[in-house]
Amino acid sequence: MTRVLLVEDEPAIADALVYALQTDRFVVTHALTGNDALLLLGGQAFDFVILDVGLPDMTGFDVCRKLREFSTMPVLFLTARDGEIDRILGLEIGGDDYVTKPFSPREITARVRAILRRGSTMEMKATAPVAAKSLQPLQHDAVAMRIHCHGICLDLTAHEYKLLLVLLENQGRVFTRDQLLEKAWYDPGAVTDRTVDAHIKTVRAKLRHAAAGAEDLIQTRRGLGYVLVMD
Numbered sequence: 001m002t003r004v005l006l007v008e009d010e011p012a013i014a015d016a017l018v019y020a021l022q023t024d025r026f027v028v029t030h031a032l033t034g035n036d037a038l039l040l041l042g043g044q045a046f047d048f049v050i051l052d053v054g055l056p057d058m059t060g061f062d063v064c065r066k067l068r069e070f071s072t073m074p075v076l077f078l079t080a081r082d083g084e085i086d087r088i089l090g091l092e093i094g095g096d097d098y099v100t101k102p103f104s105p106r107e108i109t110a111r112v113r114a115i116l117r118r119g120s121t122m123e124m125k126a127t128a129p130v131a132a133k134s135l136q137p138l139q140h141d142a143v144a145m146r147i148h149c150h151g152i153c154l155d156l157t158a159h160e161y162k163l164l165l166v167l168l169e170n171q172g173r174v175f176t177r178d179q180l181l182e183k184a185w186y187d188p189g190a191v192t193d194r195t196v197d198a199h200i201k202t203v204r205a206k207l208r209h210a211a212a213g214a215e216d217l218i219q220t221r222r223g224l225g226y227v228l229v230m231d
């Protein structure tokens with residue numbers, strides 16, 4: 001007996017899913033809001049959560065973040081937005097999979113079964129889900145224009161992003177401050193090379209925040225500049 005919590009505020013979608021899941025012999029509880037879902041998750045045992053991203057009181061991502069504070073149960077997101085950013089965000093905060101609307105209810109039950117079959121979700125959750133797929137500590141997602149450090153999306157400003165990207169795309173190459181200004185700033189004349197140092201400092205802090213020791217990926221070459229080294 002697999003107990004599924006379905007969190008979906010659109011009645012037509014919810015009804016179709018409840019029916020399909022029950023037909024497939026799942027025991028289904030239906031919640032309409034994020035708050036109701038969290039109350040249910042805190043009080044009852046479930047094996048699986050199907051989570052709409054667009055809920056009336058909070059996003060499905062918020063629900064998942066809160067759920068991950070106390071549970072590793074599998075989460076399947078339902079999203080209306082077919083965006084790469086959503087997908088990555090969803091997996092980063094601990095989702096197991098996502099399905100974009102419109103979908104057929106059968107597709108959902110098949111996906112739930114596949115995730116449950118995969119099992120060992122809990123062990124996988126212990127390590128960062130995205131990092132498991134990547135060997136390099138830093139990963140660039142060109143579509144979303146984001147850089148991930150050990151699977152954690154770095155919250156970078158535009159200049160920090162460009163600066164880190166220049167270093168990342170030219171690993172092992174030493175850049176002077178002037179070269180970095182030229183490559184990462186739209187108007188290099190308006191800033192000084194101190195600006196580069198200040199940004200390197202904040203980028204390192206964000207790397208360290210993502211993973212202890214990751215700040216050492218950016219090395220200082222005294223009297224020369226900076227280089228990113230990943231091995």
Ligand code: CA
Binds near residue numbers: 008052
């Ligand atoms: Ca919705």
